Every structure is written in structure tokens, then in C-alpha cells.
Amino acid sequence: MAIVKEALQALETVVGAKYLSDDPVIMAAYKSGAGGYEAGAGYERVMTKLPAAVILPRTTEDVQKIVKICNRYKVPYVPYSTGFYGPRSHCHEENELIIDMKRMKDFEFDDAHFYATIQPGVVFSPFQEECMKRGAYTVVGGGGAQCSVIANLISDGWSPLSLRVSLPMRRILGLELVLPDGELVKLGSLAAGDDGFWGEGIGPDLRGILRGYTGVLGCLGIVTKMAVKVMPFQEERLVPEGISPSTALTLPEKRVKWINYQVPSREAENKAMYEIGKAMVGGAVTKVPVFWRVIAKAEDKEEFWELWDKESPETLKNFHLVRVLIIGFTSEDDLVYQENVLNDIFIKELGGKPRRTKPSDESWIKNADSAGMWLMCGSYVSVDYIQESIPHAETHGPTYAELKAKYTPPLMPDHGDPGWTMVCEGGHMGYSEYLIYWDQREDTHPVDQFYVETSKMNIKHGYYTSLLGSHQPLYLTGPKLGPNYHEWMLKIKAELDPLWVCHPPVPLGTDEFVERAPWMMEIKDWETPKYPEEWPNKK
Structure with a gap:
């Protein structure tokens, strides 16, 4: 399937022809990027689809316009920022648009107060280097320093360094979030101005909608700016050695x-x-x-x-x-x-x-x-x-x-x-x-x-688990671990994204995988109700 011509024309007016493509070769390259983490598992084979197009915004305003166009033409889309989570961060629908954030690389460091304000195209390796130049450091997630800082902070974001640096939800000081309908909301310190210093200060704190502990893979909106807390380090330089990939x-x-x-x-x-x-x-x-x-x-x-x-x-x-x-x-x-x-x-x-x-x-x-x-x-x-x-x-x-x-x-x-x-x-x-x-x-x-x-x-x-939501079937875990947390999650999703255009079918991706994969039915012993008719992108 393809995105309708009128929608592509509208999207082109936002970023120009250079940053919008539906070239089959480029689309295949984006789909092949679903490897790595979970490579070869059934979820990748069953759920990952070839994108219909990719667009690369440069500003928050670009993202808002793109999302509003997707709502107008009912084009499902995926916010994409380095794509480490393999098949779960890629397209699940045949006619889906990837919104690739790699051009959004603005970076501003507040040297006096040890925080940085960044866009989602900033990856960890240069970010950590800029931190260390200033006598600071941050957590680099286990997946590697090549992943987006913002994507990691709203989906995991810990490592052994979390002994001192603390867990990621405490390092998110403020952010700009483009909701699934294209409206902009500012959270934390940034809700009250441009100063991101005080994450627990004046302003709405809705960080839990974005991540809890693990996150919902962008299905409730796109973060376009974030103020990130970093911690004091020591002053001696850590010298790179070796030849890639054997480096240290x-x-x-x-x-x-x-x-x-x-x-x-x-x-x-x-x-x-x-x-x-x-x-x-x-x-x-x-x-x-x-x-x-x-x-x-x-x-x-x-x-x-x-x-x-x-x-x-x-x-x-x-x-x-x-x-x-x-x-x-x-x-x-x-x-x-x-x-x-x-x-x-x-x-x-x-x-x-x-x-x-x-x-x-x-x-x-x-x-x-x-x-x-x-x-x-x-x-x-x-x-x-x-x-x-x-x-x-x-x-x-x-x-x-x-x-x-x-x-x-x-x-x-x-x-x-x-x-x-x-x-x-x-x-x-x-x-x-x-x-x-x-x-x-x-x-x-x-x-x-x-x-x-x-x-x-x-x-x-009775174990606590961090992967409730996008990684475990909602209708299996929701009634038991919470209880019924799935009802709240789906109500929030339906309220913020009534057309279900933002990364469908997440947060029900695993439920749909179990329904679609014949080999999973032999272990399915829970009931999955029919989805409401008002969810237009649900089967």
C-alpha cells in the first residue's frame, strides 16, 4: 500500500523534497534496520512492515505540521530515533510513515547548573564527550553510545552508573511533547519558561505518561526537546584506544x-x-x-x-x-x-x-x-x-x-x-x-x-516487572498486575490519539502478535476482547 498522493504533497511542503522519500530502496533500508535487538524472533517476522515513506523534520514546528497532516489523511506514523529497539520501533502497518528525527541535533549546555537541552537527533557518544569536557558525565545505556539520548531516557536509560547518576526519570527535567493530534505540551520546568533547571518545580509533571519505568515506544507522542540533568565527574581525560570495533x-x-x-x-x-x-x-x-x-x-x-x-x-x-x-x-x-x-x-x-x-x-x-x-x-x-x-x-x-x-x-x-x-x-x-x-x-x-x-x-x-505494556500482552498482564492497569493505558491512548495513528497497534503490539502468530496460540490461555469499533486502525 502507499500513502495517498495528496498527503505526500502536503508533507513535502513542510520539509521539501530532499527530506521526504518513498523510494523502495530507502524503504527497504529502514525495514532492514529492524534487526539487532530481537533479530530473527517471530515478532520481527510477523509485525515489521515495509514503510510507505520517510520524512525528516528539522524543528518542533515541522513535527507538529507533519503529525497534523497524518491526522487529516489518517496516515499512521512512527516516531523514529536511531531505532535500537529493533522491530518494536519500526512500522507495523503497510501504509505507515516513519518520522526520522536524525536532523534534530540542537544542543545547548548550561555549564553553571549541569544540565543540557537537546533534540532527539543527539546521540550518546558526542553527548558524553561534551559532558566530560565540562567535568560531567551521564549514563550510557547498555545498547551502545550510538543511540538517541532522548529515546533512551524515555525507554529504559539505566546502567551500573545509575548507582550515582540515578534512574532516568529523575534526569528528565523538562520537555516538549508533540501529542498524537499535533498539539504541543510542555512538561516540567519547560512548562513555566525556557529554564530547564528544576525538574520537580512549577509545571505539570506528566513524565509517567511517557515512560513509567520502561516507556511505550512513542505511541503517546513525540518528544522534540528535553532538558537532561548530568552529574559531576572527575577532571582527568579518558583516552580512547584501539581500532573499531575493538576500542576502549x-x-x-x-x-x-x-x-x-x-x-x-x-x-x-x-x-x-x-x-x-x-x-x-x-x-x-x-x-x-x-x-x-x-x-x-x-x-x-x-x-x-x-x-x-x-x-x-x-x-x-x-x-x-x-x-x-x-x-x-x-x-x-x-x-x-x-x-x-x-x-x-x-x-x-x-x-x-x-x-x-x-x-x-x-x-x-x-x-x-x-x-x-x-x-x-x-x-x-x-x-x-x-x-x-x-x-x-x-x-x-x-x-x-x-x-x-x-x-x-x-x-x-x-x-x-x-x-x-x-x-x-x-x-x-x-x-x-x-x-x-x-x-x-x-x-x-x-x-x-x-x-x-x-x-x-x-x-x-507476584514479581514486579518493568516490561508491562509494549513488551508483554496487555490483556494477559493487565488484569493481574495492577490490577487492570491496561484499562487506564488504553483510555489514555484513546484520549490522546483517538484516530490511533501514532505507532499503531502499540501498546497492543504484543497482543496482536500473539493473535497473528499460529505457534503462539498453543500457549494462549487468556481472553483478548474485541477492540472497540471507534479505534479505526484496529482490525
């Missing part, structure tokens, strides 16, 4: 340092995280899956499997490693003090020992190694994240590992590894993330089934 940042060891502590048990891992929070030391603390260490050693997929095949549940059962980043924020003496405190915790109290660690970083400050996540199998996804108390996060991973055993293969064998845990918010919050890997050339139907079965498991155990 050399750390000034007297100011920034990683230490790996091996401890005797999982209980010791947990206690260490509590004690670090109490002592208020460190810039990051995390326990990563064991196979990540093998990824770091391997030069290619063959070497990874050569090393990993030597491991077993027996060789790994007593391997417990906590990785801590120390930052001497104020001085070299500050780093020495923190390391002494950590040694008291890990060595004297827990009977652990430090292990040799490379004086470089390729994972969090600039994140040059994100492609390595796909090294072993070709496809990867974080099935779920838990942000709650440390004990809650601790029970989450082993339960997932137990369920995963039923789906291995095609899921990669990891010998019961409970996943990735870390501490956020100065030790007040535990975080757990469970990751799965598979080869997209194999039968991926069990991968899709595992994804949804984890939703049922969360309901059964």
Missing part, C-alpha cells in the same frame, strides 16, 4: 578504576551490595553473567564456544564475582579512601579477594562493545528487568533460569546463570536483568513462547 577508554587509574572482587557465595554478593550502599562509595557495582567474561576474552564466535564449552554447572557453581567502579570525584585521595572501604567490605568482612582488572572501560562510559552482545549466537534480548528491592531482584534471576531450561535449545545454554544484577539509587534499589541468546537461523518459535511464558511466571510469583 584508557582510565586514569588514580581517578577512575575497575576492581573485580571474587566472593565465596551469592549471599556474599548481596551483602556486598548492601554494604556499598551504606558506605556511599563507588560509581557502579554490578554482578554480570559469567559468559560475559568469556565474550570479553574471545576474538570471534568460534573462540567463544571453544572457551564456553569447557564450562559446566560444576565449574561455575562457586564462581561469584562483583565488579565495582571507583571514581575519585574530588581527588586522588577520594579514590584511595573508597578503595580502602571496599577492601574492608570484600576482604575483611566477606572473605573475598580482588582480581586483576584491565585499566580500561568499553562497556559503560562510552559503551564501545555493544556489538559483542550478539557475538555468541547472533540474536539477543533482555527478556525482563526488575527494579525493586535487592532481595526482590535476587529472587528474580534464578526463577527465570529454571524456566529457561525448558527452552534450551534453541536458547543458548548458560548453565543456570541467574543473569545480571546491580544496585541503583545509592543502594536503595536492586536491579536484575535476564538475558537470552539464540541463533536466528534456527526455529525461533520457542523463543517467542518463552518471552510470553515469563509474563505468566511474573503473575504466578
Whole structure:
């Protein structure tokens, strides 16, 4: 299908012919970008469609005009900004328009108050560099420094650096939001003027509509400007080294340092995280899956499997490693003090020992190694994240590992590894993330089934989960986890987007996938009601 000629002509008047295209080759390139995260899974095959056209606005006013034209001609559209979320951030309708924000790269830093006002085309790598030039830093998400800062902040936006930098919803100080009907609303500090300094100040605070913890993938509007809080860093330069893709940042060891502590048990891992929070030391603390260490050693997929095949549940059962980043924020003496405190915790109290660690970083400050996540199998996804108390996060991973055993293969064998845990918010919050890997050339139907079965498991155990909404079936989780939060979400969607033109069928994408994919019906044991007739883009 194609967008009607009159709509394309109207869109061209906004940006000019240079920044609007329906060329089939360009459209195919945008669709192929649905790979990477969740590559080869059933959702990508079933839900991702070839765009009908792409348009590149330059200003907030451009975006408003484009959205109003889409409403006038009932053209469904997707706000797109680097597209890391694979199929979920791409077109789901045959005649859909991609609104690509890459031309919107305005950047203004308030040096006195440590915040920046940016547009959605600004990506993390240059943003982090500008921060560090000013003695500041921010969180770079696990997907890599090539993703949009704004897109990441309204959809995830955490990492081990969240121990000090805090979670993303606290770093959003103010923003401009183009609603699905084209009207503009300003939130937070920007609602009261151009000063984005005070995120909790005068002005409506509707950040929860945009993201909660994880976000709804732009289905409730397009953020065109955001004031972002950054935090003080240290003054020594982190020097890039290596040749892409094998690059890293050399750390000034007297100011920034990683230490790996091996401890005797999982209980010791947990206690260490509590004690670090109490002592208020460190810039990051995390326990990563064991196979990540093998990824770091391997030069290619063959070497990874050569090393990993030597491991077993027996060789790994007593391997417990906590990785801590120390930052001497104020001085070299500050780093020495923190390391002494950590040694008291890990060595004297827990009977652990430090292990040799490379004086470089390729994972969090600039994140040059994100492609390595796909090294072993070709496809990867974080099935779920838990942000709650440390004990809650601790029970989450082993339960997932137990369920995963039923789906291995095609899921990669990891010998019961409970996943990735870390501490956020100065030790007040535990975080757990469970990751799965598979080869997209194999039968991926069990991968899709595992994804949804984890939703049922969360309901059964009463787990808090961050992925409510766009990643888990609303009509499965909504009546149980909330309860009935899906009714509120759909009422908000219908109110803000009565024509359902903004990224349909999100937030019901997963529900529609389950309905469309024959192999999912065998595990569907919940009722999905018929959608209201007033939703014109619903089937």
C-alpha cells in the first residue's frame, strides 16, 4: 500500500523534497534496520512492515505540521530515533510513515547548573564527550553510545552508573511533547519558561505518561526537546584506544578504576551490595553473567564456544564475582579512601579477594562493545528487568533460569546463570536483568513462547516487572498486575490519539502478535476482547 498522493504533497511542503522519500530502496533500508535487538524472533517476522515513506523534520514546528497532516489523511506514523529497539520501533502497518528525527541535533549546555537541552537527533557518544569536557558525565545505556539520548531516557536509560547518576526519570527535567493530534505540551520546568533547571518545580509533571519505568515506544507522542540533568565527574581525560570495533577508554587509574572482587557465595554478593550502599562509595557495582567474561576474552564466535564449552554447572557453581567502579570525584585521595572501604567490605568482612582488572572501560562510559552482545549466537534480548528491592531482584534471576531450561535449545545454554544484577539509587534499589541468546537461523518459535511464558511466571510469583505494556500482552498482564492497569493505558491512548495513528497497534503490539502468530496460540490461555469499533486502525 502507499500513502495517498495528496498527503505526500502536503508533507513535502513542510520539509521539501530532499527530506521526504518513498523510494523502495530507502524503504527497504529502514525495514532492514529492524534487526539487532530481537533479530530473527517471530515478532520481527510477523509485525515489521515495509514503510510507505520517510520524512525528516528539522524543528518542533515541522513535527507538529507533519503529525497534523497524518491526522487529516489518517496516515499512521512512527516516531523514529536511531531505532535500537529493533522491530518494536519500526512500522507495523503497510501504509505507515516513519518520522526520522536524525536532523534534530540542537544542543545547548548550561555549564553553571549541569544540565543540557537537546533534540532527539543527539546521540550518546558526542553527548558524553561534551559532558566530560565540562567535568560531567551521564549514563550510557547498555545498547551502545550510538543511540538517541532522548529515546533512551524515555525507554529504559539505566546502567551500573545509575548507582550515582540515578534512574532516568529523575534526569528528565523538562520537555516538549508533540501529542498524537499535533498539539504541543510542555512538561516540567519547560512548562513555566525556557529554564530547564528544576525538574520537580512549577509545571505539570506528566513524565509517567511517557515512560513509567520502561516507556511505550512513542505511541503517546513525540518528544522534540528535553532538558537532561548530568552529574559531576572527575577532571582527568579518558583516552580512547584501539581500532573499531575493538576500542576502549584508557582510565586514569588514580581517578577512575575497575576492581573485580571474587566472593565465596551469592549471599556474599548481596551483602556486598548492601554494604556499598551504606558506605556511599563507588560509581557502579554490578554482578554480570559469567559468559560475559568469556565474550570479553574471545576474538570471534568460534573462540567463544571453544572457551564456553569447557564450562559446566560444576565449574561455575562457586564462581561469584562483583565488579565495582571507583571514581575519585574530588581527588586522588577520594579514590584511595573508597578503595580502602571496599577492601574492608570484600576482604575483611566477606572473605573475598580482588582480581586483576584491565585499566580500561568499553562497556559503560562510552559503551564501545555493544556489538559483542550478539557475538555468541547472533540474536539477543533482555527478556525482563526488575527494579525493586535487592532481595526482590535476587529472587528474580534464578526463577527465570529454571524456566529457561525448558527452552534450551534453541536458547543458548548458560548453565543456570541467574543473569545480571546491580544496585541503583545509592543502594536503595536492586536491579536484575535476564538475558537470552539464540541463533536466528534456527526455529525461533520457542523463543517467542518463552518471552510470553515469563509474563505468566511474573503473575504466578507476584514479581514486579518493568516490561508491562509494549513488551508483554496487555490483556494477559493487565488484569493481574495492577490490577487492570491496561484499562487506564488504553483510555489514555484513546484520549490522546483517538484516530490511533501514532505507532499503531502499540501498546497492543504484543497482543496482536500473539493473535497473528499460529505457534503462539498453543500457549494462549487468556481472553483478548474485541477492540472497540471507534479505534479505526484496529482490525
